[in-house]
Amino acid sequence: MDNKDNFIKRIVKTRGMGQVITVAFGLIPLCIVFGILNPIFFSGQNIGNLLRQIAPILIIGIGQSYVLITGNIDLSIGSVVGMSCMISATLMTKGVNPLTAIIITLITCLTIGIINGTLVSICKLPPFIATLGTMTIARGIAQIVNNNYNTDSIGEGARGFRDFFYYGKTIGLYNTVWIAIAIWVVFNFILSKTRTGRHIYAIGSNIEASKLSGVNISATTTKAYLVSSFCSCTVGLIICATSGMGTMDAGNSYEMYAVAASVIGGVSTLGGQGILLGTIIGASIWGVLQNGLQFAGAPVAIRNIVIGIIVVVSVLLDVVIRTGTFRFRKLSKP
Amino acid sequence: MDNYIVKAKHISKSFSGVMALDDVSFNLKSGEVLALLGENGAGKSTLMKILSGVYTRDEGELEIFGKQVGNITPKKAQELGIAIIHQELNMCAHLTVMENIFLGREIQNAGVLSNHEMTKQTQKILDQLGIDISPDTIVGTLSVSKQQMVEVAKAISTNAKILIMDEPTSALTSREIDELFTIIRKLKNDGCGIVYISHRLEELKHIVDRVTILRDGKYITSLDFKETSLPEIISYMVGREIKEKFPRVECKRGKKILEVKNLNAGPMVRDINLDLYEGEIVGIAGLVGAGRTETTRAIFGVDQKQSGEIILDGKPITINKPMDAIRAGIVLAPEDRRKDGLCIRLSIRENLTLPNLDRIINKFGVVNKNKEKKLVEEAIDNFQIKLASMEANADSLSGGNQQKLVVSKWLARKSRVVIFDEPTRGIDVAVKVEIYNLMNHLKQQGIGVLFVSSELPEILGISDRIIVMCEGRITGELNVKEASQDKILEYATRFETKKEAVGL
Structure with a gap:
């Protein structure tokens, strides 16, 4: 009967879906315009590249979304990306096998996540300051691991590593895209279907009420920062695989790209609001703009300006829509 | 056992x-x-x-x-x-x-x-x-x-x-x-x-x-x-007996200060007409959600008005934003003192002088310490605010003294009308009396007092005239001598429709 209708209704009614649908409607004309400007935009080759371009932004966007929903922010993302890239590359150039290198890199990156979580939730530092500190520290570590030089090529031994993270394809899609999909599926599940996820929304919505309801604030906050550093670590490995070497300034300002992807997709910087489906749309808009403007022949400077405007406008739009809804609600109250 | x-x-x-x-x-x-x-x-x-x-x-x-x-x-x-x-x-x-x-x-x-x-x-x-x-x-x-x-x-x-x-x-x-x-x-x-x-x-x-x-x-x-x-x-x-829960001061009703004509602002403020005279306290009664707070906000210029006229001392005035109201001499002591009424992390002195800075600065914008001190001392004295020091945070004051601080910071400006929104919510008995005294004090000075309250005994005990609202309309006006809880409730439940209020 109207089962299907119900299903659609239920999806639309899902918390935070409104903003996602709005932005998704922005994404479609954007693609059409770029397709008209340059038909190559829709070629199979470019779509594959486009998805591979979106993947890292999506991954760090997921990490930042987790932290933003708790009502905090993670500024260390970009530096952790750089640190991950440098540590893994340095180890591999020294002949360590890629799997061991990945594990050591992961442990180092997660340590930063734990430090962030501890500083914010136990030491009660403002998240902006705490992660500003770890951002600088992580970048310092990225510089120190190879004595302030970028590394040499990670070499032929790391062929498998490079294919796994960047060059290889599985069922027609680049592995990078598969990694992003896997990370999204897992973390979306955790955020929407588990107790940890519920608590992440709760502390972002009202930390005092959550505390009084028996929610473990420091554990939940730390988990969010751990997710963020895990995501950053993965992106660092992808960048290392892409260029086949470690660069010290890898991931520079990625924390802001991550904020942009989250916020365009409807995650509120004030906490408690947003869904990871939105982060997909946010990251896609980001990638489509980068890729499309490049094809349209716009210089980097113009691309930056356009993307900056899009971030502000999308949030402004959200505010207008939300206060609009707010007024509507007030009107409809008896 | x-x-x-x-x-x-x-x-x-x-x-x-x-x-x-x-x-x-x-x-x-x-x-x-x-x-x-x-x-x-x-x-x-x-x-x-x-x-x-x-x-x-x-x-x-x-x-x-x-x-x-x-x-x-x-x-x-x-x-x-x-x-x-x-x-x-x-x-x-x-x-x-x-x-x-x-x-x-x-x-x-x-x-x-x-x-x-x-x-x-x-x-x-x-x-x-x-x-x-x-x-x-x-x-x-x-x-x-x-x-x-x-x-x-x-x-x-x-x-x-x-x-x-x-x-x-x-x-x-x-x-x-x-x-x-x-x-x-x-x-x-x-x-x-x-x-x-x-x-x-x-x-x-x-x-x-x-x-x-x-x-x-x-x-x-x-x-x-x-x-x-x-x-x-x-x-x-x-620890002592309170003689009078509702101290009443009789004043002669003077000339009309404020007149609100056909005020409309959204569904909660519909066609409001009210007058306020010198030397009287007017209470606005009604159930939660009757549009009382919204009405005061519309008068004060916080919310947009759709239509209506506000006449102060016989002259029509335009109020589009709170600053217009303040300049004209209408002030509002909001319901949530800590959130909307005070900068709780600033000192008592800073809170008091915030709306009065224009009167204590020289032409280069520098604050004159002596004038500031005088203004603060006058206000504290006038309202008998109990405080450790004027440099203490506003946060350190008790609820009643915070309320006094909110009012006194406006009254340093010679206001004509003071609007209180739930002035005694969450305040204990003894301090309530102090706030009633404060309202009486204003009344005696010829200032018009308009106050919103959900507590009927208080409305009956303090106001000279009572306006009852329901669903954004004024459904009744009572002189305090003829008013009773039953009458107020009757007016307060005059719903237009029988539809039950369902939570959105």
Whole structure:
């Protein structure tokens, strides 16, 4: 009967879906315009590249979304990306096998996540300051691991590593895209279907009420920062695989790209609001703009300006829509 | 043989050197409602927060269901069967009713949340309590009173045997209060012990069995409610007798100060006409959601007006934003003093001079210290604000003194009209009288006073004229001599439609 209708209704009614649908409607004309400007935009080759371009932004966007929903922010993302890239590359150039290198890199990156979580939730530092500190520290570590030089090529031994993270394809899609999909599926599940996820929304919505309801604030906050550093670590490995070497300034300002992807997709910087489906749309808009403007022949400077405007406008739009809804609600109250 | 479920002995607690509780003992039996009474700062909330694990006690013993317990956390308190409804609304506004009710004790199935099961149980509790909201409603979209009911539902859903209610009725309408009392009686029959904190002493007679009274962090006495009287309770609370709960000052009604004509601003402010004369206090009565606050906000220019005229001292004035109103001499003391009325982290001096800076700066914009000091001293003197130092944070003042500070900062400007929104909400008896005196003081100076209140005794006791609102319209106007609670309620429930207010 109207089962299907119900299903659609239920999806639309899902918390935070409104903003996602709005932005998704922005994404479609954007693609059409770029397709008209340059038909190559829709070629199979470019779509594959486009998805591979979106993947890292999506991954760090997921990490930042987790932290933003708790009502905090993670500024260390970009530096952790750089640190991950440098540590893994340095180890591999020294002949360590890629799997061991990945594990050591992961442990180092997660340590930063734990430090962030501890500083914010136990030491009660403002998240902006705490992660500003770890951002600088992580970048310092990225510089120190190879004595302030970028590394040499990670070499032929790391062929498998490079294919796994960047060059290889599985069922027609680049592995990078598969990694992003896997990370999204897992973390979306955790955020929407588990107790940890519920608590992440709760502390972002009202930390005092959550505390009084028996929610473990420091554990939940730390988990969010751990997710963020895990995501950053993965992106660092992808960048290392892409260029086949470690660069010290890898991931520079990625924390802001991550904020942009989250916020365009409807995650509120004030906490408690947003869904990871939105982060997909946010990251896609980001990638489509980068890729499309490049094809349209716009210089980097113009691309930056356009993307900056899009971030502000999308949030402004959200505010207008939300206060609009707010007024509507007030009107409809008896 | 006693059946005490809570025995607290010699509890002490201090905050940075200040004794909040000094050797307090109290007991709770199963199947009784115990009213915990005392003025603001008497330590009621602190004691209850110790019992529910928010604070840890410095000294003393706590026995729950006959067992000694050490330090408790909120989680431990839940497990012990203690639930608390906090004074401030403590809900996650972005989450649904169901998610809030089960927050911190979600039902899981193999690590996955069982939303279906939780929704079912939530529905059951809501039905049981007769609360007409869907479990999927986002809490932030509910009215304050509905949120309050959700808070009650949350506490009850834990199957607690010891229930603490810290001012649960402060945001409820009388119908909802009746519903709550029915629930309380039912819980009592089920053998729950309930600690009930309220400033509305009139409502105690409906439910309370016993009272325990605290004053200045010390235990004063416990009485059987049947064997005592309100005047006796009040005298124990304040340590002296209050002669007049509602001091009245008669003034001659002077000329018309303010006239509001055909004011419209959204659905909650429809075609409002009102006058205000020198030397009178006009009370605006009505149920929660009648549009009283909205009306004051529209007059003051916080919300957009659709149409209407405001005439001050015979001259039409335009008020598009609060600054216009302030310049014209109309000021508003908002309901939430801490949030909307004061910069609580700034000093008393800074708060007082904030709206008056233009009068104490020289032409280069530098503040003249002497003029500032004089202005602050005058204001403090005029309103007898009790303070340690004018450099202390506004936060350090008691509720009543904060209210005085809000008003005095505007009155340094020679205002013509002062609008109070719920001036005594959450304030204890003795300070209430001070605020009434403050309003009378304004009245005597020829300033028009307009005040919104949900407490009918106060409206009847203080105003000279009463305006009653319902659904955004003025449904009646009464002279205080002909007014009664029944008449006000009759006007306040003149709904246009019979449609029941359903939570969005």
